[in-house]
Amino acid sequence: MSFEHKALQLDRVSKHYGEVRALEDVSFELRKGEFLTMLGPSGSGKTTTLRVIAGFVEPSSGALLIDGRDMTGVPPQRRNIGMMFQDYALFPHMTVLENVAYPLETRGVKRSERESRAREMLGIVGLGDFAKRFPKQMSGGQQQRVALARALVFHPDIVLLDEPMAALDKKLRGQMQIEIMHIARKVGATVVSVTHDQEEALVMSDRIAIFRAGKLAQIGTPQELYTRPNSEFVADFIGEANLLRGTARREGGICRLEGAGWRASLPGDDPRAPAKTAAVTVVLRPEVIALAAEGERPANALTGTIEDRIYLGVEFRLIARLADGSAVQVRSRDLARISALAQGDAVTLCWRDEDFVVIPG
Numbered sequence: 001m002s003f004e005h006k007a008l009q010l011d012r013v014s015k016h017y018g019e020v021r022a023l024e025d026v027s028f029e030l031r032k033g034e035f036l037t038m039l040g041p042s043g044s045g046k047t048t049t050l051r052v053i054a055g056f057v058e059p060s061s062g063a064l065l066i067d068g069r070d071m072t073g074v075p076p077q078r079r080n081i082g083m084m085f086q087d088y089a090l091f092p093h094m095t096v097l098e099n100v101a102y103p104l105e106t107r108g109v110k111r112s113e114r115e116s117r118a119r120e121m122l123g124i125v126g127l128g129d130f131a132k133r134f135p136k137q138m139s140g141g142q143q144q145r146v147a148l149a150r151a152l153v154f155h156p157d158i159v160l161l162d163e164p165m166a167a168l169d170k171k172l173r174g175q176m177q178i179e180i181m182h183i184a185r186k187v188g189a190t191v192v193s194v195t196h197d198q199e200e201a202l203v204m205s206d207r208i209a210i211f212r213a214g215k216l217a218q219i220g221t222p223q224e225l226y227t228r229p230n231s232e233f234v235a236d237f238i239g240e241a242n243l244l245r246g247t248a249r250r251e252g253g254i255c256r257l258e259g260a261g262w263r264a265s266l267p268g269d270d271p272r273a274p275a276k277t278a279a280v281t282v283v284l285r286p287e288v289i290a291l292a293a294e295g296e297r298p299a300n301a302l303t304g305t306i307e308d309r310i311y312l313g314v315e316f317r318l319i320a321r322l323a324d325g326s327a328v329q330v331r332s333r334d335l336a337r338i339s340a341l342a343q344g345d346a347v348t349l350c351w352r353d354e355d356f357v358v359i360p361g
């Protein structure tokens with residue numbers, strides 16, 4: 001067994017402001033070098049979690065450990081944490097090099113070493129030639145990389161990013177997401193980021209933590225959250241999801257699932273199969289649904305009528321209306337067959353056993 005410390009551990013952390021439960025029993029751990037993004041609706045507890053880690057907010061209960069050390073009572077300046085916030089607030093009267101060297105100065109590193117380390121970090125963020133400039137002579141993306149260099153230069157245990165891309169335009173944001181991820185990986189930084197941007201979370205993160213009303217709804221790799229969401233909330237929050245309501249019941253060794261206009265089945269020993277008759281919601285991503293072949297009677301199927309068919313170049317978006325009036329979204333590259341369909345046509349759609357998620361209720 002390895003005794004290496006986790007870079008970060010939150011153990012049942014809660015934060016209450018009077019009646020407001022900003023955080024409730026939040027627990028997770030990060031390995032060294034891991035990149036975690038916190039995602040969730042406004043007011044769900046992301047910023048509070050970031051502040052608890054930084055030490056600006058003391059938890060009401062629970063424990064926070066950084067590199068195995070309990071942080072209770074340790075003030076922010078005594079935690080070895082780098083931060084890059086929305087307004088990355090570079091010092092306007094200092095050169096780029098002085099900005100990056102600043103955290104080393106406050107930590108008592110001597111001048112010659114400060115300068116060489118700041119230069120090295122500027123090289124890593126691709127700004128080796130900009131040391132003598134002032135922030136206002138740099139573009140938004142460059143300024144942001146200076147801020148990142150400043151957050152990383154003192155080899156922090158953890159780097160906190162709060163909406164790091166919010167001030168950038170969409171195109172630059174996409175580039176910077178990849179760049180920041182690469183730089184963090186290169187220096188082996190353990191990163192906790194907060195964003196409202198789902199795509200940003202998917203692009204940058206080793207794992208994503210989804211928050212809902214102060215609680216951790218689910219934490220996992222982007223693929224795990226997308227393919228195995230544990231709730232309707234997570235299914236809806238990451239990507240698009242069709243939610244089919246129905247009932248599951250046992251029939252011999254098989255679990256049959258059924259609702260208005262759809263049916264599916266699972267082997268009885270499949271972990272997704274409920275043990276006894278229960279209300280269920282089936283989650284189907286639009287791209288796992290296909291048109292059934294002529295005359296086929298698939299085990300996992302839904303029948304409906306075509307309501308709309310939208311051509312998007314590489315694929316079609318199909319909207320089918322089920323018997324109970326609910327709509328199902330399909331994304332398909334079966335261009336030839338879908339082109340032949342018209343509004344109001346009856347269709348049978350199908351999907352593979354491994355491509356659906358069953359959620360109780």
Ligand SMILES: Nc1ncnc2c1ncn2[C@@H]1O[C@H](COP(=O)(O)OP(=O)(O)OP(=O)(O)O)[C@@H](O)[C@H]1O
Pocket residue numbers: 017020021022023040041042043044045046047048049
């Ligand atoms: N100092 C405070 N006093 C009282 N309530 C607070 C305080 N700080 C946060 N809260 C409340 O705690 C809850 C969680 O807030 P938090 O800022 O962590 O959410 P968030 O997920 O970061 O939201 P956003 O995406 O809008 O930034 C909210 O209901 C908020 O109003």
